[in-house]
Amino acid sequence: MNRDEDAAPVDMLASLFEARGWQYEFVSEDEITGEVQGAWANYQLQAIWRPEDHVLQILCLPDIRMTDEKRAAVYEVLTLINEQLWLGHFDVWSNGGVLLYRHGLMLGDEGLLSPSQAQVAIETAIEECDRFYPVFQFILWGDKTPAEALASAMVDAVGEA
Template identity: 65%
Template sequence: MRAAEERFEAVHDAAPLEMLAALFDARGWPCERGADEISGEIQGSWTKYQIKGIWRAEDRVLQILCLPDIRIAAEKRGPANELVARVNEQCWLGHFEIWSSGSVLLYRNGTMLSDDGMLSLGQAQSLVEIAVDECDRFYPAFQFVLWGDRTPADALDAAMVDAAGEA
């Protein structure tokens, strides 16, 4: 086992950004750290995703953002918004949205931590895995709408059938 992985496995609870930094380091994912956020890149099944962890200490809330580097052209904004609504009906945790500035698609999940504001190893792994898994699960649907000119309903149906066939 690599030294970074051994150190990571030895950590039980830590401040949220420290735990995410340890996770990124252990997995060999490049990342940058700021005062209240960490940002890195992870290879998913379809593309590379930018992952951001943003910590709001005053609220004890950790937001995980996953950006699949998809920008929504103005003429596709209507169908993309409809697809986001349909996709969000399928999400148990977190949601997708299109940022108004830059028309960027992203997945967002906010987690309120306990009074001590600590993040466990299991939580860190799960939050990042869920974000990447959800982006991977719906990435084809967005491709079908944005580049394949399918309707949002058809795109989601096709993406869900394809995902079911991969299991």
């Protein structure tokens, strides 16, 4: 496949993963999963194509599990974080308390994904997980309040630039 042309979403993402040297596998013809090294951790990336809706769902899982005693604080910080996001949102799977970033792309009647769309969608997922990973760690391991965790992570991120 020519990487400069639009393609079926899962095939385009496979080409992107391959070009970046990232491990991936096809779960089905409409689903791909891979692993990417982020700034703080390895992230599992999943993409699921729903041809009937022309929607590609991108999931990025930063391997953070919420504990029951921190549940309220995590949900509170999710609200604070999601207010700041232009694309996608953070969520928690109800089964297992797994934190994830999720974004859906509506691809139109043709159902094709361009190389730039693929790159932006995947890079945004990784960047947002990197940007907010410390916030969740401050709550889960540092016993900070949601507001303190968010403020601390944003100060640290500004200081690293």
